[in-house]
Amino acid sequence: MAEFPDYEMPEWGPDLDPPRPRRPKRAVLAEVLLAGPHLAALVYRLLRDPRVSRRRKLVLAGALAYVASPVDLIPGKFFPIVGQLDDALVAAFSVDYLMRGVDPAVLAEMWGGSEDGLEMVMALMEWGSEFVPGSLKRLVESTG
Numbered sequence: 001m002a003e004f005p006d007y008e009m010p011e012w013g014p015d016l017d018p019p020r021p022r023r024p025k026r027a028v029l030a031e032v033l034l035a036g037p038h039l040a041a042l043v044y045r046l047l048r049d050p051r052v053s054r055r056r057k058l059v060l061a062g063a064l065a066y067v068a069s070p071v072d073l074i075p076g077k078f079f080p081i082v083g084q085l086d087d088a089l090v091a092a093f094s095v096d097y098l099m100r101g102v103d104p105a106v107l108a109e110m111w112g113g114s115e116d117g118l119e120m121v122m123a124l125m126e127w128g129s130e131f132v133p134g135s136l137k138r139l140v141e142s143t144g
Helices: 025-048 054-068 080-100 104-110 115-129 134-142
Strands: none
Touching (some): 025 080, 025 104, 054 080, 080 134
16 A cells, blocks of 8 residues: 555545434434425425525415416326425425525524435435436526
């Protein structure tokens, strides 16, 4: 192995976070189950907050109207699993778009759960929005 005199490698390796202590399975399960109600409350609070831009609120309102609408790009009647997937992706993208436009301190202030729960929800929304076509993302993000 080559020696690098000016570089001292940490115990856990380069580019890795230190290992986190394991949490009890019940605590993790509770976090996952409470994420939905906490997310709904966060979205409600953000929609009412004047620090959030009107444009981001309108994108979320449009997404909610699409999800509630009986008209889908991929009909669930013909494609049972994939038909609901487009609604989930639109919802994830719009919530991710809303949260990315808000100061992290405001998100932390309005989040009703733990810090780990907020990180989990943000990662999940970001992951879901990655499946939204780039052309749609650019359209939403460039017109504002």
